[in-house]
Amino acid sequence: MLKPHEIVLESFRIIESEVGEHTFDAHEWPVVRRIIHAAGDLDLIHAVSFTRDAACEGVRALQEGVPIVTDVNMVAAGVHKPARAALGVDLHCFIDAPEVAQSAREQERTRSYCAMRKAVHDIGSAVYVVGNAPTALFALCESVSQGRVSPRLIIAMPVGFVSVVESKAQALALEVPVITVHGRKGGSAVATAAMNALLLMATDQTS
Template structure:
């Protein structure tokens, strides 16, 4: 196949075909596989077929939240940029990230904590924010879980895919261990990233749009 002359949608379809073939008997149900396959597609890493963990109701609750116009908040502007706004537009969903807000920088400095922690506290104060997408900062995920534990937040879904060597794996393990029955999508290990987290949102948005 001449990839130089392929349209973007043809390239995507061919990529998914290759992933389906190479993944073999992966064991994921249909809608969950669409989420995992997007993670593989954006990273070219088949390890996600084994490392992804979804709570039993994650896809169902995520799609329902998106169809109701849930606000989405990310831990980085990179994740925000990777989420397809045209896919969310028919659903009426907005996406925000507070980590670069001037008040966040000032507050974090005065309290001696990270901007990621401060931004997460600001995000949960807005009840419209119901889907939390964390692809970079373990501190953001740990703080969100603390806020849930204290009753200060009750997300419709947590997508927790921080990447790195310090705290990333531990924060995802904490999420996967269960947190007040909050639906979640995560993975086991150090891998992850804003691009993968955004890809998961995009996959969910496609499912929600198809059902709306």
């Protein structure tokens, strides 16, 4: 029976065998490979997109100790703790903050939207990971467009049927590095996989 680490390596071997040649560079491919592995979906190789040298910029930001902000707890829970600790990178998610719930009620907005606005105000420049809520991505895009924040990287991977494609399009139009999965696909597991690939590269690991 294969050990856990061996299972991951064998999965990567199968992915690489079935994908064959590709155009992703040395920083991009580990991200794409982990996304495919997390989703069990080889078709995602055609959907993942990087702007402004995003993978390399993400690794550099993490090596500099730039904090991570996630839209939901499920994304935060999956972030690789040993790699994050080794880099001294803080992790923030404000979805359950009492003031966020209050703002959401008062403004008739989603908690995800208000949580992201709070993150922009409280944390500022960071690696932002959106793996669930397009409203969180809209809030981040608005803040960037308004000059309130300049993220070192945005992992833009909300999932679903309402406003998902539109929110990703807004992110891709920003003058900041973005990693996204085009279309309706995405989700917490996929966003976390991308984040963990960058963390592992930042600590000189690739698997």
